[in-house]
Amino acid sequence: MLMCIVDVSLEARNEPAMISRAGSRWGLVLIALSLAGCGKEARTLTADLPQTPPHGRDDPRIPKYQNNAYQIAQGGRYFGWYGCGDCHAAGASGVLDLGDGRWRHGSSFDQVYRVIAHGHPGELAHYGDRIPTEQLWQVTAYVRNLPQVPTDKRRRQDHDAQGEPTGGTWSGAKR
């Protein structure tokens, strides 16, 4: 329980909206959040399938992805496999840099989801129907979490996944 409270307090730091809304009911929220905090570590392998995209900013399914380390990590792997990492790499600049915390089309979950699914220009516009819905949820959760990931941690994770395929290429296991 201690860990979850510490976990939540760290998390609350980077969600300003949560603190202002809590106001006087801080104790109650803290306990509720500490339970949610444990959700961060839950690892439900067979996630129930949200066949539909998120409807609005407060879709109840969002925390199950945005606040779950496993779902974010899965999003990261598909982010690599689907080739998103080719353009949105760690060192990308300008609009391609997903880690700078600036969102041109809005930072809420459903807005980022819509950009990934339908916002890409030209022949990349097919992600909406070429990537299964659950994977879009996971990739969205990963992308929205990127600003919290320090650059050296992201580089370290990219080094670990160097042997993995990216989009249409696979350069072979690093031997």
Add this chain to the structure above:
Amino acid sequence: MRRGLAFLLLLGGCAGQQTPLAPGGEQAASLFTLFGLMMAVTSVFYVLVLGFLGWAAWRARGHWSRGAAPVVEPDDVGLSRSLVVWAALIIAGLFLLVGGSFVAERALASARAREALQVSVTGHQWWWRIQYRDPATGAVVETANELHLPVGRTARIELGAADVIHSFWVPNLSGKLDMIPGRANSVDITPRQLGWFRGQCAEFCGAQHAHMAFSVKVDTPAEFAAWLAAQARPAATPADAAAARGQRVVVGGQCAMCHVIRGTAAGGRAGPDLTHIGSRRTLAAGTLVNTRGGMQGWIAHPQAIKPGTMMPPVALDPADADAVSRYLESLK
């Protein structure tokens, strides 16, 4: 010798497709002989130990329950001498076993010098990517979860890992060897017996470590060449309307993001190569028998079959699902 040992160990499925006790390869055969030597030597020592213990207990059978006055520092000249004999016996037994190990090691190492068929196998989280070199064009021929080897010829399997540590193990043919990111391991296999064998990952690699198996078919050299030539060819064009519809769904839909079907626009590299999926014996790395029903089930609900697998569920309406399975089965 094998039947004797099998009987000794009261084995049920020893003649199975995944056991070191039914060697079908040169390497597994020398290890099986070494195992026989080990069983013999260790059984002798165990019988001796139990014998001494039983004898010691039987000698005092008269008064097992009554305590007696203790004897301090009795002279044990006889026992000291027998201790030296016992230690010598152990050392002799060990020399026998260490010698046997070195002989077996040399037998395994001798394959290193032979000209060998180059195959590269890469471990992914929870399936095997297998690549041959097409003898005609030199291009890489990729398949997955099914390894074909020509009988009698040594194959040098280059082992790599794309994500975490796995371990390549076909017990009927040879010992296992780990697949470690950043390390160039290779194992030599010289099959002697035709037929199907089964290999399984032997290093814990995450949620679906239990369902990371692969089939091994030892063919005659002619069969092997025919099989490799078939694998090198691009995918067959769909013969009937249903298969054509299936191809449109696969190539235009979600499958193409992760799978490649040579000869079509599907070019994703994240998942196994499906160019000749129809010719494979199993699906999902040895989890399902390759049938159309199995194929549809795996596409619609992979999490039910392999909970935690990275294969996403692809929701298709029944007609498309049926067409897709017909098309994939047609890719012999």
Add this chain to the structure above:
Amino acid sequence: MSTAPDPVAAAAAAYTDQLASVWSDAPGLWGFLTTVNHKRIAARYILAVVALMFLAGMLALDMRLQLSQPNLNRMDPQLYNESFSLHGSTMLFLVSVPVMEAMAIWLVPLMLGQRNLAFPRLGAFSFWLYLGGVLMLWVPHELGITPDLGWFEYPPLSGPTYSPGHRADIWAQMITFTEVAALAASVNIVATILKMRPPGMTLARMPLFLWAMLITSLMTMVALPAVMLVTSMLIADRLVSTHFFVPAGGGDPVLFQHLFWFFGHPEVYIIFIPATGFVTAIVETFSRRSVFGHTALVLSVISIAVLAFGLWVHHMFAVGLPRLGNDFYTAASMAIAVPAGVQIFCWIATIWSGRPRFATPLLWVAGFIMTFVIGGLSGIMTASAPLDLQLTDTYFIVAHLHYVLIGGAIFPLLGAFCYWYPKATGRMMSERWGVIAFLLIVGGFNLGFFPMHVLGLEGMPRRVYTYGPEMGWGTLNLVATIGSTIAILGGLVFVANAFLSQWWGRPAGANPWGGATLEWAAPSPPPPHNFDHTPVVDSLTPMWTAGGTLNVMDGLGLEKREVLITSVIDAVPQYRQKSPEPSLWPLIAGLAVTMMFVGSIFTPWAIVWGAIPIAASLTMWFWPQRERRPSGPMRGRLR
């Protein structure tokens, strides 16, 4: 009392009461939290271990039920992976090593005729840290954040990419916890055995259990830093992005395996060698003769300890290291069969040439020999590098490790429990239920785990949560499940026997078995100060050569706690050391270290800020109690 109280007896009783009051703790919870009494600390360890053994046993039963038939879905892979990780980590880090230390913490002072360990507060601190380690693993388990990567957690699977969240960190910090506790305990035991032996107990007259504990503690002090270093490196890789285990950055995943197994193999001997001490003590007492080949046994224990550090690579034969290296490790791994064989010979020869009385402790030794030798011989098979390529990571290894750990360490532990239970509680355990528990446990264990040898030879890999029906492993797995259930049932009978005998057992008196070593000179249960006077030793078996009256020396302090310090080789009395009073600071220091370890999972800064409360609590712990300074610039003004 018809006759007038005998004045001499009255004076002796007053002397004992005075000593008992000086050495006893405060009553109630405060006494419980501040005690430095080695017996109370050892009792806590053992109670925690029994509870954890039950919990980990239930996990094992869960896994056996899941594997009893093909394709069962009683557990999904995530739950199964959590179960075997928790089972392995708990049994090795939280049960086996601590229980051997607990037996040492309880027994070493008694066997030395001493009143307490060398560093009593360090003993208390090591328990509180161990308890922190237990909570560190089991509280997250209750919260559903159980580590799920096995008891070894190889990177890259345990790296930042393939193991998101904090599960791997929880495992890594639990290890740092329990290893600091184990290191503290071993320093304590080494100092006690080297510097606090009774007058006359030269190294040549030291019973084998003390040799075993001395060597185990020295091994601990050299092996455990390796696992603490490697888990800290893993946490650094996960939290501050160091590149120890990632090939792309110049690191190497095999480095983790080298460091882990450099600790891993000595650790299993750290668990086994104390058991040789138990077996020797039991065999000596129940064969009614001093053990045959005492010197051979001591040399065997020493050579096992030295060899243990030279053969860790036999856990890595399938990694693909150079073949010549593997052959060297084959020879080194097989060489350990010589000292082990010598030990087995000496024990059987003692029974053979004595007049053995097969009470439950000697039954357990017989069970140990029958079971452990199978484990030792299967170990010889896996020691061969080529053959290990077929055997490693299969159920053959699961069978081997259980035969050498349960057969080689837990059976002697259960025998030791029956043997020293009367000393600890003053009552005998029931022989009838002891034999029933023995038959159930040894029979169930062999029925459960011998088929696993065959399963491994039939190609069943380790750590698989299920298997297909076509593999033909169903029947043997069912037999294994039935056997394991019987063994656990036997375990419950044993614990029930131990628990109920505290009230229903026959009163035991000081030396119910006619033992030879000094702990049988103390009353049962021993008072807080163990011995009224300091016994003098003149042989390996003091109680037998004392002939009814034990030579003792008095003169240790009566008003304050004192222990005798003697020379290392010949145990010549040197001086009387003041023994620390009970104190809460070890508990507070333990809490401070717990805070630091828990915090360091979330932010490396926790180590920096966490160090301040630790420094403060350690300062108060070691703050000497002496009067203020009478003269000079800083004299007493601070009062």
Add this chain to the structure above:
Amino acid sequence: MTDAIATRRVGSLSGLPESAEGARHLVWWGNIGFMMIEGTGFVLAAGVYLYLRSQSHGWPTAGAHLPDLMWSTIFTVGLVLSELPNLWVLKCARTQNTRGVRIGTLVMTLIGVALAGLRWMELQHLNAPWYESAYGSVVWMLMVLHTSHVVTDLGDTGVQSAWLFTHAIGDDQFADVEDNANYWTFVVLAWLPIYFMIYWLPRLG
């Protein structure tokens, strides 16, 4: 209690002293025990350095640079020189020289603070961040390992000095000063091979 074995008094321990120094003292052995543990940790960490060096192509790996020699050499010389006052404090503890022990521990504390400052400067000039490569990681691991020992022993000496100034010193406290001095010698000796390995081996090898 009834049937405990009868005892016969054959001597008394009351004549024994109540303290000792050097290897006769119990706490000395505890100190040696912890030095053995931390020594093993240093040896293994050095082993990790040499292992990673043998595995990698270039050492230091591409992108990382060799650490500067200036601050580290000043620190090392300072550390070795600090052994002189340290041995003096040891002698004072052995001869139970109350004033010498108080002054000595104060001096050692000040030297410790100075060395900690030098070590801070040294850490700024390692030229290889720990998150860049395995080389940086292992160099920083060794530095953090040794620095933690310098800081802990500095803190220990400081607290000891404060206590000595404010209390009447007994024999056991002289033994404590002796153990702390021995521990500082261990910290100095542990640094020398690491210094050579980190700063000179890549340059010579």
